[in-house]
Amino acid sequence: MxxxxxxxxxxxxxxxxxxxxxxxxxxxxxxxxxxxxxxxxxxxxxxxxxxxxxxxxxxxxxxxxxxxxxxxxxxxxxxxxxxxxxxxxxxxxxxxxxxxxxxxxxxxxxxxxxxxxxxxxxxLTKEQFDSMLRFVEQYSRHLDAEIKKLDKEMKSE
The missing domain is CATH 1.10.10.10 (Winged helix-like DNA-binding domain superfamily/Winged helix DNA-binding domain)
Structure with missing residues (x-):
């Protein structure tokens, strides 16, 4: 895996x-x-x-x-x-x-x-927290962009 x-x-x-x-x-x-x-x-x-x-x-x-x-x-x-x-x-x-x-x-x-x-x-160390927060924020921004893309596609149909 x-x-x-x-x-x-x-x-x-x-x-x-x-x-x-x-x-x-x-x-x-x-x-x-x-x-x-x-x-x-x-x-x-x-x-x-x-x-x-x-x-x-x-x-x-x-x-x-x-x-x-x-x-x-x-x-x-x-x-x-x-x-x-x-x-x-x-x-x-x-x-x-x-x-x-x-x-x-x-x-x-x-x-x-x-x-x-x-x-x-x-x-957790401060560095571990910061690293995890950066990842969660980055992934969340990615998902937001995907949601916006999907929303645009649905509105154009």
Missing amino acids: NKEKKILMGFRDVYNKMVWLNKDKMEASLKGYTSSEVHCVEYIGKNTDPNVTKLAEFFYMTRGAMSKMTKKLIQKGLIESYQKSDNKKEIYYRLTELGKTIFQIHEDLHQEFQERDKAVFDQ
């Missing part, structure tokens, strides 16, 4: 293990909410003036699918919509008190998981 395949398989394996380890605690603590809903709440909680377009772009979803998601989150009482006084056309979202609670539970769980895994990261 070549090195590229080993790295990609390693990424998948690590990701799948993290998901498996975190799943039960996440589901118990955030009962009644899907992973997609919680991650949407997380995005809204961390970003200024999020709207359907920004959400759709971030989650690689259509605006229609994201619109359905925001309606569901409004119905569940996690978010509310608002408009700016200088722009009555655009609709933005913010967390309600319940949404802030869910956001905080999720953040606390991530902090707990990060503490659990801290021993591994504490062993």
Whole structure:
């Protein structure tokens, strides 16, 4: 098996293990909410003036699918919509008190998981961190370019 395949398989394996380890605690603590809903709440909680377009772009979803998601989150009482006084056309979202609670539970769980895994990261040198970060950023830029290419192809059809 070549090195590229080993790295990609390693990424998948690590990701799948993290998901498996975190799943039960996440589901118990955030009962009644899907992973997609919680991650949407997380995005809204961390970003200024999020709207359907920004959400759709971030989650690689259509605006229609994201619109359905925001309606569901409004119905569940996690978010509310608002408009700016200088722009009555655009609709933005913010967390309600319940949404802030869910956001905080999720953040606390991530902090707990990060503490659990801290021993591994504490062993890394600055050079190892920097090298891995450079790789992840480079690979991410490559994937962004591929997504843009695919998007252009789909729009031209």
